[in-house]
Amino acid sequence: MMNTDPLTEDSRLPEVVIPKENAVFWMDGRGRWRNRHGRFEHKRIIDHFNRSIRRDRDGYYVTQTRGDVREKVYFTYDDTPLFVFQVLTEDPMHLVLNTGETVALDPARLFVRSDQLYQARGDERIKFTDRALLAMSPYLEERPDGLSLRLGDRTYPIPDRCPIS
Numbered sequence: 001m002m003n004t005d006p007l008t009e010d011s012r013l014p015e016v017v018i019p020k021e022n023a024v025f026w027m028d029g030r031g032r033w034r035n036r037h038g039r040f041e042h043k044r045i046i047d048h049f050n051r052s053i054r055r056d057r058d059g060y061y062v063t064q065t066r067g068d069v070r071e072k073v074y075f076t077y078d079d080t081p082l083f084v085f086q087v088l089t090e091d092p093m094h095l096v097l098n099t100g101e102t103v104a105l106d107p108a109r110l111f112v113r114s115d116q117l118y119q120a121r122g123d124e125r126i127k128f129t130d131r132a133l134l135a136m137s138p139y140l141e142e143r144p145d146g147l148s149l150r151l152g153d154r155t156y157p158i159p160d161r162c163p164i165s
Contacts (some may be wrong), residue, residue: 020074029078087135107156
């Protein structure tokens, strides 16, 4: 997810960059924001952080405007900062990410790693949350040769490795 934001007033402001080792928050392996006090609880703050996730050549960061500067804070994450929060099951199926972005479900890019379902996008991994997995459960089948996705009359095997290197 490269930062492709159009030029805005905020992007013209002087930028303060905070490296991830100095960030006071991080994302856990289930897509939850945390700081030294524990898990973030306020939905508006969580939504703001999720919508603010961007990526550049140095990694993932969140950005906000504070006064007359634009803060760019790189953050640590346990697995991936991209999560499927909602599955739109109409045909074709789409995935709503924690960032607010909607992407098409691509059966050829699904994979399982450590009993977790992901979809690859370029060099990024998008992890399905437990709630998203529940929405996907009518379409998933455990077979002798592994997990498969069934859409209509087609069955797509889901490999135990990322299909994109």
